[in-house]
């Protein structure tokens with residue numbers, strides 16, 4: 095289904111006011127769980143949204159591109175007063191890794207879905223700003239003003255920490271199945287044609303009680319300051335949330351930032367990661383792919399000469415930062431279409447790897463490893479949705495993957511995916527893992 099109509103024809107009225115508060119997540123106390131959340135603690139970027147003034151769905155990659163183009167175009171919003179220039183958003187959402195589905199649990203998310211919340215609260219400078227959105231029409235300005243007044247009067251001034259205690263999690267995952275698939279991938283690579291393929295798996299998690307997803311967000315952002323902590327809620331109340339280290343693209347006008355993130359080790363083995371031939375090959379495939387994909391879209395493409403270590407709490411990665419100047423008319427829609435999926439989550443050569451995954455991965459990734467984030471007028475940030483889970487009531491389905499190249503061993507790839515699952519498990523269990 096697609097409802098492109100409201101974006102193309104629709105207009106919204108918006109207003110802004112400052113709040114005497116410091117933490118967008120704290121709004122959960124009075125407004126309930128946000129419908130969207132996004133925070134990059136190190137960048138001091140934090141934003142929460144409540145309600146849905148509008149939602150746009152896309153049923154395919156082509157439709158997703160059209161939606162991204164429409165919501166990053168001028169004239170969609172008429173601001174009462176000054177236009178806030180540093181607002182992250184106001185559109186939030188994501189899309190599937192690929193069109194191949196099968197898991198009913200992903201149906202409410204659609205192929206791609208982006209929402210314009212009724213209220214958006216974000217950090218700017220030392221305080222917060224709130225914006226309210228309403229459909230253009232008679233009385234729209236009054237609706238905006240009354241939404242802003244309500245949020246301004248009620249927003250808590252303090253910081254939101256996790257409130258609930260730890261709980262024991264029951265985990266279900268099949269190691270032999272995953273290791274069997276890794277062995278098959280290595281055989282295919284050795285036979286020639288395929289250089290790299292990223293195999294993912296799910297972990298079924300059951301809590302003793304329903305997960306408090308605001309608590310989960312509070313823990314994720316605290317424990318993963320280098321990552322983007324995110325939440326997107328589907329219409330049926332299921333949430334997709336996580337804390338991912340990988341940027342697909344950050345667009346500020348003509349300026350683009352992206353990165354290759356591939357190659358992993360445990361913190362204890364970080365010292366040998368830069369010299370690991372297997373990890374360098376995994377990494378190089380991603381750098382090469384991104385540079386090639388950017389050629390028609392950007393000029394002055396500048397990549398770090400050597401990958402550096404990106405140390406996270408439970409795992410260390412190789413990272414190459416890439417910057418570029420976008421050509422006229424190129425924005426988030428063209429970038430997502432050209433970059434996703436990179437060989438950091440798909441493989442190389444791309445088409446061959448994606449075919450291999452359809453045939454052998456035995457997993458509906460849904461939004462896992464897809465692009466998620468915010469989109470605004472000429473600005474956007476899309477992350478690759480890693481270290482993430484689909485959460486409903488007391489159940490979560492967590493996703494982790496690892497890049498397979500010649501020389502990969504099934505046992506160490508299993509261990510790598512275990513390491514990558516720790517951040518989400520700690521956040522779900524409250525440290526009780």
Ligand SMILES: C=C(O[C@@H]1C=C(C(=O)O)C=C[C@H]1O)C(=O)O
Pocket residue numbers: 292294340355356357358376411438439480481493494495496497498514
């Ligand atoms: C696939 C995942 O991570 C990706 C794979 C990596 C690797 O194989 O070394 C490293 C970072 C990510 O690009 C995941 O976290 O699920």
